[in-house]
Amino acid sequence: MTLTELLRPTEATAFVDAVRRRDPRLFPGAAAGTTPLDMAGFEAMLGALHHAHEGVLHLARGGDRRSLPPGLVDADGMLDLRQVRRAFEDGDTLYLTKAHRLSPSLADLCRGIELDLAAHGVDLREPVGAHVFATPPAAQGFGPHRDGHGSLVVQLEGRKTWGVEDGNGPQRPCGVPAEDWARLPKREFVLEAGDVLYVPEYRGHAARTGTVSSLHLTIRLFPLRWRDVLDEIAAALPGLNAPVPHARTADPDALAAGLADLIGSPEVRTALPGLLSGLSARRTARRAVLADGGLGERSGLADIDENTWLARARGTDCRVTADDVSATIHFPGGAVRGPIGVLAAFEHVAGVRLLRAADLPGALPSGATVDVVRRLVAEGLLRRARSAEIDGPVR
Structure with a gap:
């Protein structure tokens, strides 16, 4: 499955534009008829998990995420599905990380999105991954927060209401205190099965269910940032290992001017194309091989x-x-x-x-x-x- 297939009848370019502008965007019914996973399939994945308590499956309720209690895993390291169902019925959201490692269809979907984004000129700093969230009725698993990645939310079953920050806040992953969240301007999106919502990285968001439960897939996207480029090439840039003149450290303007001169120097300009060529090759290479017989x-x-x-x-x-x-x-x-x-x-x-x-x-x-x-x-x-x-x- 590709990004184009996931968003039909919406053109993939509309989604790519939202990623580049860091704008939230709802794609109503885009994934209707596309069922990479349903609740029965999700439970089957849980039943096959071994040592799910070791950072794979979590419980979340009212903004509090926690590891699985010992009673949910038996002596063989397998989940006790009766206890899992009871936790869900009592109000816990089931949060399964790295679901693309467990499902060929989700692995295929994540790889297809990577390839489509690359074809549209969007480079990523990390591979695309998928998390799954099952939330019971009248529940909120996670409190308002900002993620260090963009989220392509695919509503698989049920309904969920999302509040997304209308504007840019701090450019870092963090929680948003309840009193701050109450004051922030927000946009509301109600997702039905088949709807797709894009939440940009660092954009505050929170979601809760109403009268019915919800199953949704969050596909995590990590667009390449300028800081990622600098992190990878800084060690090889000529001149950056030179000591900073003492007189400049006490003068921010002089320090900024000196750094600008260094980055704009002929030596750095000469070295950059070769360094960036290697960076491009590493970033565009898919590291994992998908199963295909x-x-x-x-x-x-x-x-x-x-x-x-x-x-x-x-x-x-x-x-x-x-x-x-x-x-x-x-x-x-x-x-x-x-x-x-x-x-x-x-x-x-x-x-x-x-x-x-x-x-x-x-x-x-x-x-x-x-x-x-x-x-x-x-x-x-x-x-x-x-x-x-x-x-x-x-x-």
Whole structure:
């Protein structure tokens, strides 16, 4: 699933604009018919958890988040679902962190959002992740607070009313005292199943249920900030390790002028492109490989020929680099390097979702194209295409 599919019929560009401007935005019915998770599926996830009390599942009520009490986990480290249900019925919100690690569909959704944001020019400082919140009727799990990430809230079941700060407060994650929250101008959003709400990072917010319970998914987004760029390159910038002249430390204006001169110096300007090139490569690389049947692919490599249809594995994007003698195709979890003659073939693989060895361009020796695709299958970038993919669009 991609961001475009999640927000239909809204264009993804509308969401991207909200992210860039840090504006809250409601997308009514955008996820209607899209059910990455329901309450039964959520309970099934809980039933499969091991040692959920070790920072995975929390309880929250009236602004107080707490770890699971010992009685909710048995001697084998599994949840006692009867006790979990009782806590929920008594008014506790169930807060499941890192749900994308437990659900293939949520992992797919998070990766699809990463790829769509990258395609729209939005770089992230951390991978997209998903948390799940189940809240009973007439309850509020968390008090007003500001998060250090943007939140794409997908209402899965029930109804929940959100108050979102109308304006920018402190640019840091923090709680908002009740007396301050009462005075802040706010916008109210009532989310029904299928609605999607974007809450920008550092924008105060709180939510509560009414007469019915709620299940919602919070997809956490970490847009790249200028400070993230500085944090990564500061250690390698020429001149920043030089001592500050003593006379300037007592004079803020002189200190500011000296730092501005240093950052604007020719030495720093010369070094920046190379440093930022490496930063870009690290930030755009997806680190995790999604499950897509790769365990069974290696045993059949010899059966792949030039007419075997292959597809890129789920959630993979590619980047091709080259020098005078070699070309490299980079993808989540790895890279494959070959002689410069494979450059055109690698670029073709990076630009399509479905291919055959016979389709690869370039002046490769006879049989070399099959060797290329077999290697990419072995490394997990490609897999055999399924019949539905050959006849229809590849996801």
